[in-house]
Amino acid sequence: MRATVSCRDKRAFDGNMAFYPKELERSWRALSGFITRETLARCGIGQGTRVVPGDPDAEIRAAQIGGLTPYFDDVPRAPVFTHEAVSRQPKGMSPQEVSAMNMEPALRLEHALTCFGEDGWRGLVGEFQLAFVLLVGLSSMCALEQWKRLAHVVCACADVAVFAHADLYVNFIDAIEAHLDRAGEDFFVDDFSDDNFLRPCLVSLMQIDVNNCPKDEITDIDFEEKLGMIEKKLKRLADVVKRKFNINLIKEALEQRQRDTDDPAEEDAPIIVELSEGHYMSMHATHPGDDDDDTEIRHTFASHDTESARMAWMVPADDVQKTPPHDHSPSSIQPSLETY
Numbered sequence: 660m661r662a663t664v665s666c667r668d669k670r671a672f673d674g675n676m677a678f679y680p681k682e683l684e685r686s687w688r689a690l691s692g693f694i695t696r697e698t699l700a701r702c703g704i705g706q707g708t709r710v711v712p713g714d715p716d717a718e719i720r721a722a723q724i725g726g727l728t729p730y731f732d733d734v735p736r737a738p739v740f741t742h743e744a745v746s747r748q749p750k751g752m753s754p755q756e757v758s759a760m761n762m763e764p765a766l767r768l769e770h771a772l773t774c775f776g777e778d779g780w781r782g783l784v785g786e787f788q789l790a791f792v793l794l795v796g797l798s799s800m801c802a803l804e805q806w807k808r809l810a811h812v813v814c815a816c817a818d819v820a821v822f823a824h825a826d827l828y829v830n831f832i833d834a835i836e837a838h839l840d841r842a843g844e845d846f847f848v849d850d851f852s853d854d855n856f857l858r859p860c861l862v863s864l865m866q867i868d869v870n871n872c873p874k875d876e877i878t879d880i881d882f883e884e885k886l887g888m889i890e891k892k893l894k895r896l897a898d899v900v901k902r903k904f905n906i907n908l909i910k911e912a913l914e915q916r917q918r919d920t921d922d923p924a925e926e927d928a929p930i931i932v933e934l935s936e937g938h939y940m941s942m943h944a945t946h947p948g949d950d951d952d953d954t955e956i957r958h959t960f961a962s963h964d965t966e967s968a969r970m971a972w973m974v975p976a977d978d979v980q981k982t983p984p985h986d987h988s989p990s991s992i993q994p995s996l997e998t999y
């Protein structure tokens with residue numbers, strides 16, 4: 660026989676609930692130590708709010724149209740994360756600023772930190788923890804997306820930004836270690852990480868070398884201690900990943916560093932595309948008002964053979980086919996570009 664208890668006040672039992680088990684207190688603090696009332700309020704799920712997983716695309720659509728989220732008391736609410744902190748096209752930025760931010764991961768981190776106001780790195784770590792808690796507790800896909808994006812923002816520039824934001828990395832490494840310790844053993848191969856986002860993030864995090872601290876950096880005893888802590892925490896994180904997921908992050912980080920050293924410009928090197936045989940580019944110039952197709956002037960930039968199938972500016976001046984002189988004044992011809 661099943662007994663059902665109804666109550667008009669849905670929070671009537673809150674004051675009589677048992678405390679969180681003491682033996683799990685340390686683990687819970689590691690998972691949520693930076694989640695504050697301000698963190699919950701920023702994400703639209705203040706203390707006492709019933710939370711639902713939410714739609715992973717709804718928040719992005721709302722941010723794009725600038726719409727308002729209606730509020731009704733005592734109604735379940737989905738989290739609204741700080742999407743601006745992880746956006747690649749933040750509002751109010753010029754095209755030049757957007758390009759610079761996407762080319763320099765450190766600039767993207769600086770922008771993300773400003774989005775959390777006075778909370779700064781504490782706000783970022785708090786939202787990172789909240790996203791993981793909602794992922795585990797509610798299987799929230801929008802929480803997973805925010806967790807992934809924040810991890811990428813922090814890890815992508817770790818080797819450079821660590822010297823300007825040592826406090827952030829001291830606590831971020833602790834947070835992500837606690838998350839991986841809580842995650843299942845198939846976390847790197849299941850649907851949550853099928854795009855392989857986490858492994859490159861962790862390899863980038865392992866690229867931190869505290870010995871590369873800039874000489875002109877103002878250092879003190881506390882700063883040096885923080886760098887030492889970061890080094891120890893990275894080794895411990897690598898041990899956790901090796902033991903639980905059988906992934907050697909240190910080895911992969913060293914291999915990545917070796918590849919960058921062997922060919923540092925490989926990523927930014929230009930791509931040379933050879934046109935296939937029979938393809939070339941030509942320019943046509945037609946006299947207006949003349950219906951005869953024979954008056955069409957064709958300047959061939961490249962021949963059919965593969966060896967010379969290049970744009971005109973790639974061919975030495977002596978090799979460019981010379982054409983008879985014509986009246987090429989703007990008033991007499993109308994150039995058009997045609998690809999064969």
